[in-house]
Amino acid sequence: MLGDGGRKRAVVFRIGEFSRLTLVPVTTLRYYADLGILVPAYVDPETGYRYFSAEQVPLVNRLLVLKDLGLSLGEVKAVVADELGPDELRGMLRLKRAEIGRRVEEEQQRLDRVEARLRLIEKEGGMPGQEIVIKQVQAVRGLGCRDTVDQMGIGPMFGDVLGGVMMQGATPSGPPMAVYHDPEFDPAAVDMEVLIPTAAPPSGATPGGREIVECVVPAAEAAVTVHLGPYPTLGEAYQALLAWFSEQGRTVGGPAVEVYLTGPDEPGGPVTEVRLPIGA
Amino acid sequence: MLGDGGRKRAVVFRIGEFSRLTLVPVTTLRYYADLGILVPAYVDPETGYRYFSAEQVPLVNRLLVLKDLGLSLGEVKAVVADELGPDELRGMLRLKRAEIGRRVEEEQQRLDRVEARLRLIEKEGGMPGQEIVIKQVQAVRGLGCRDTVDQMGIGPMFGDVLGGVMMQGATPSGPPMAVYHDPEFDPAAVDMEVLIPTAAPPSGATPGGREIVECVVPAAEAAVTVHLGPYPTLGEAYQALLAWFSEQGRTVGGPAVEVYLTGPDEPGGPVTEVRLPIGA
DNA sequence: CTTGACTCTCCAGTGGGTGGAGACCCCATG
DNA sequence: CATGGGGTCTCCACCCACTGGAGAGTCAAG
Incomplete structure (x- = not known):
């Protein structure tokens, strides 16, 4: 041309x-x-x-x-x-369809979360002090015991179990934990399980007066928050968690777990993680 | 402890x-x-x-x-x-909200496209020969002329314009194009504009018998496809484009443009790009 | 031949991490 | 007090789909 x-x-x-x-x-x-x-x-x-x-x-x-x-x-x-045939192509596109669908879903949920957070900020005028996160917590294995005590007996029980575990010669592999088996907190009768995570738990003997056995905190999907401050103020964390559950339209799926990241002798009070499992 | x-x-x-x-x-x-x-x-x-x-x-x-x-x-x-204040945070989250909303929209559309493609594959058993792409084509400036001719006069018109432009000493900056101003193709009277893109167009003079003037193909968002094969088969490309418009529920927003990427003397026939602007 | 536009290769950086190599450290046990 | 095993350190490369730049070479018009 x-x-x-x-x-x-x-x-x-x-x-x-x-x-x-x-x-x-x-x-x-x-x-x-x-x-x-x-x-x-x-x-x-x-x-x-x-x-x-x-x-x-x-x-x-x-x-x-x-x-x-x-x-x-x-x-x-x-x-x-x-030049792969229409079958492979179809398969590939079907996979893509599923994947994109999942992504749309995810982004939609993220959008909902951003909007919820914006409403929260409008109402409260800032970020909350304690954040709530969903986590897949894995099972924790350790030594401890379960007992029903009144409110004043909680502290001594920790000392008792801790002493007993140490007496067994076991080495803690993480901070102490407690499981509160009662759905409602009754100050007069607290059904609680105290355990110290250990790597290879040797088995039973008796400390001050309770029997130490191997315990397991099961794996769970849980709403988790961390509370800074003395134990009497832990109720704030539970309030926030329960508010979150009702806001999300979810139900509590098991007993609450507390993880004592820091003991009560710290300046500024202890640091405690509170987990509330999410119902299936 | x-x-x-x-x-x-x-x-x-x-x-x-x-x-x-x-x-x-x-x-x-x-x-x-x-x-x-x-x-x-x-x-x-x-x-x-x-x-x-x-x-x-x-x-x-x-x-x-x-x-x-x-x-x-x-x-x-x-x-x-x-520690930026709640105002900045709110602003940031609002931006995020808009952004995520956009992304949800986009992914949703992508999902629709994948599903449309899957339906197409189910029906036709493979990928189509010619793909249709949406492009933002920018304006093209050049030399050419507009005339109404019958079907047999199209070829000569190209030769005429091309010769005239060359005679002006202009250097083509791209392949020749044509704009078909009639909404319907009437073999007896085709209102068409032929133009050769040039970088710095010098102005008017006459070639064989038509006046060469500066022409512009406007920028547009267009559905574009490329046709391989002789000109009488270009109808397939238009059919595919119009099917796409009706499937997408969109309307044609301007005259069709053809870009002659390759001349008719090639083995296997010419390569022609066909653009149909998308209505606002 | 010169000039300016075009093109080449190679390298680095993006974001949000993940994985490995090789060296160092901590702690509990013998 | 030596030793072993697991934990930790730094540094580097890799992922994806590009984008930008440096410095050198090429093409075409005047």
Whole structure:
């Protein structure tokens, strides 16, 4: 058309023209060429210049469409290079559909959380002091015992169990924990389990007066918060957790667990993690 | 508690214990520490060991919550470090809300496209030969002319315009284009505009018999496809495009544009890009 | 031949980590 | 007090899909 005198030379474009034709940036074209996804029709062995043919424009479009459907460049390469059949392609797209669906769901939930947080800020004028996080806590194995005591007996029980475990020669592998088996807190009769995590628990003997046995706190999905301050103020943490449960429309799925990250002798009071399992 | 003889030493955890407490991987804790997001309570200057205090557990939870709301680590750092007020935080969250909303929208549309493609594959048993892509095509400036000719006059018109433009000494900056101004194709009277893109267009003179003037193809959002094969088969491309418009529930927003990437003398026929603007 | 636009290769950086290599440290036991 | 095993350190590379820059070479018009 533009001269060429009848010699049959394929119509090729340099990378810049091709970029203008396809609206794909030059650097990206080079990147695709290096990855082998869009191999130039001809590469000058002297200069390294890449030349693309007009027939490659629809290939670029196919590539863009596949990318737009959410395929990674590796998958795109497999599709355009290996010419994989409609079955594999269908399978791949079904996977993508599931994956994108999941992502939509996730983002929607994230959006809900952001909106809840915004409402909270509007109402309270700032971030709350204690955050509530969902965690998949794994099971904890250790030594301890379960007993029903009144409110005043809680402190002594810790000392008792701790002393008993030490007497057994076991080495704590983490901070002490307690499980409160009563759904309601009754100051007169607290059904609680105190345990010290240990790596390889040797078995039973008696300390001050209670029997030390192997105990397990089961794995759970739990709403978790951390309370800073003396034990009488732990109720705030439970209030916040229960408010969260009612706000989320979820139910409590098991007994509360407290983890005593720091003892009561610290300046500023102890640090206590409170876990409330989420119902199935 | 564990001895310590009454000396006031803060309860600190090594990175592994802290990781177990917070369920954040050790490597990630180190990463956050390096970024200055979660600075250890104490770093041993001799060994470099990082020690975290129990008071930092709620800080980690706050961090996780913020990250979960979609903030980047940089933003999280700004929030936890600079203690920025509720106003900035609110603003940031509002931005996030908009951003996440956009992303939900996008992913939803992507999901729709994947499902449409899956339906297509089920029906046709494979990928279509020609893909349709949405592109923001920018305006093209050049030399050419508009005329109404019959079907047989299209070819000569190209030769005429091309010759005229060459005679002006202008250098084409891209492949020839044509705009078809009739909504319907009437073989007896085709209202078409032929133009050759040029960088700095010099103005008017006459070639074989038509006046060459400066022309512009406006920028547009267009559905684009590329057709391989002789011109009489271009109807397939238009059919595919119109099917796409009706499937997408969109309307055509302007005259069709054809870009002649390759001339008719190529083996295998010419390569032609067809653009149909999308209505506002 | 010069000039300016274009292209080449190579390297670095993005974000939010993950994994490994090789060296050092801590602690409990013998 | 030596030793062993597990924990921790730093540094580097890798993931994805690009994007930007430096410095050198190339192409085409005047």
